[in-house]
Amino acid sequence: MALAVALLSVGGCNRQADTGAVTVSAVHGRSGGVSGPGRSGFADGDTSHRLLRDSLAQGLVRFDANGQIEPGLAERWIVIDDGGSFIFRLREAKWDDGSPVTAEQIVPILRRLASPRSGNPLAPFLTAIDEIVVMTPQVIEVRLSRPRPDLLKLFAQPEMAIIDRTRHGTGPFRIIRAGPPPLLRPIPDPRRAEPDDDAAPAPEDDVRLISESPARAILRFAQGGSDLMLGGRFAEWPLLDGAQINPAAVRIDPAAGLFGLSIANRQGFLADPANRQALSSAFDRAALLSAVAPNWEATDRLLPDALDSDAPPQIPGWALLTLDERRAGARARVAAWGQPVRLRIALPDGPGANLLYGQIGATLLRIGITPERVASDAPADLRLIDAVAPFDSARWYIATACAPCGEAAQAAIEQARLAPTLAERSRAIALADAALNADTPFIPLARPLRWSLVANRLRQYQANSRAWHPLNHLRGTPN
Structure with missing residues (x-):
């Protein structure tokens, strides 16, 4: 809380001179600080561990x-x-x-x-x-x-x-000072180095990698103590409101992936796919997302586009109804259940998650369901999935959303995995998308919100759909 308050008092002066090592703040996951390259945190979004692994190997x-x-x-x-x-x-x-x-x-x-x-x-x-x-x-x-x-x-x-x-990695960096924080230096490319070239790398080629919480990373950047913050997500976005950071420094990735609620417990009220569909229909997605971040685009379907499916993305049957009609139908299904419905919603910590829960909870109360917020790793009925797609296949979307899903949907996904040709795979993926649309194991809300804070000296930084920014592609060649 003290860090969040401190953000209100700092200015937005971003260091612009291209001198000295590039200082990068990477948001760490639940496991703590930066460790060796063998650590992996793909699913959990641990930016610091993934960056170090990518840099050393x-x-x-x-x-x-x-x-x-x-x-x-x-x-x-x-x-x-x-x-x-x-x-x-x-x-x-x-x-x-x-x-x-x-x-x-x-x-x-x-x-x-x-x-x-x-x-x-x-x-x-x-x-x-x-x-x-x-x-x-x-x-x-x-x-x-x-x-x-x-x-x-x-x-x-x-x-x-x-x-x-025994031999560790091959670069593009090596650790020249263990820290904390570690200081990384580029490994010369033997294909480009001259045999008698013993010139030391320039200090500007080095990268100081700091692993810290989002609030500390924002504060460090706002005070001019870093050149880059990586790993920003929806949960921390509201912290920017008081940080007085130059808006040009805030870069949002057009990230491809999933952001929504997985039906984690298919018992009781959520055992019926019609009830799951009614629940999905009750959300005013635009209002829910705008409460967290402006211009965060909503979605009501699983696939962002056809990708490698041979059919367009499935659209839920309720999509053409008005919000009032959808909520009236959801209230009717809750009332017909005949007993109180209480749903546990698993969300991460952070002010953005607090705002999201406020919107989710208000929607559930509006249709007669009592919400209860629980920790992201606690037993739950609805669990937030916030993940960037590692590759451009519809199979990733359907397999990730099926956590769990019904037997018909699981069979369709397995058929897509085992399809012997690309044409059969495309047809199987389309069938799996249709099966998931009917089963409703996942409530799509948006695409993942990923953002960074970037100083002017990092000329090579580019927002991209992977939301991935290698440390050897930051400065480019100085003018």
Whole structure:
């Protein structure tokens, strides 16, 4: 609370001179501060751990400043058999201890990362990988049992960074001072460095990575103590109101993903899909979102567009009714239940979450349901899902929303996963979308709100649909 109050008194002077190390505040998750590159927090949104992993180790490919694929350990690749096989040629690279990187070392690490037993949150979306083989000391082939043209976007995620247990990572940074906070320095690219080039990197090439709470990160930026804050979400957005930060420094990502309420408990009133649909219909999404952040666009459907489905996104049957009609129908279903309905809503902490709960609770009371707010990890009836899509497939949306869902929807999702051709996969995804629309395991509200605070010196920073900003793509080349 003291930090939030302190924000009211600071000014919005953002450091603009391109001097000294770039200081980055990354919002940490529940587990605390920045640790080693082996930590992973994809599903939980732990920006600090994912950034450090991405900085100290890289996969075969990476994301650039625009969220597009660029070379990582692989300098080039080809895709054959309509996405049924990927062949990667490795570039010249060295481990943290200076030893050369070979395909024989990388392949077992990739196999481990793709294993369902790895604990990798991306593993459920890598089941099409049949085998990963060494073709030559510098060439790797990833063979798939089912075509997956979007595999590169999964391989570019920090969770797929290649980390050897004894040699650690391959950059693009290394830690030159452990901290806290750690100070990172770029690793020279052996393809570009001259043999006799022993010039030390400029101080401006270094990055100081701080892991801290959102309130502290906002305060640090407002006071000129950092150049970048990464990891802003809806729960912290209201803290900006009193921070007096230059509006030009606030950058909002056009993030693709899911933001809404999962039906976490399918018992009692929520056991009936008609009741779940009535509950979804009762929300005034525009009013709910505008109470948290201006211009936050609402949605009433699961898929943002067709993606790899062969049909347009399913629209709920109540979409053409007026709000009054929808709420009247929801009240009637609650009254017909014949006993009190009480729903527990699991939300994170933060002022934005408080505002969101106020809107959700008011809606539930309006239709005769008693709301109860619980912690985000507590047993609940409705649980907030706030996640950026790691790749552009409708299967991610339907699989993430099915938590849980009915047998028919689960069967449709499994059919999409196992489809042997892209055409059959597209048809199966469309059927799964229709099955989820009927089952209503998820109440869509919006797309994820992701934002950063960016100083002028970071010329290469770009907002993107991945909401991902690698630390080696911040400053660009000074003018």
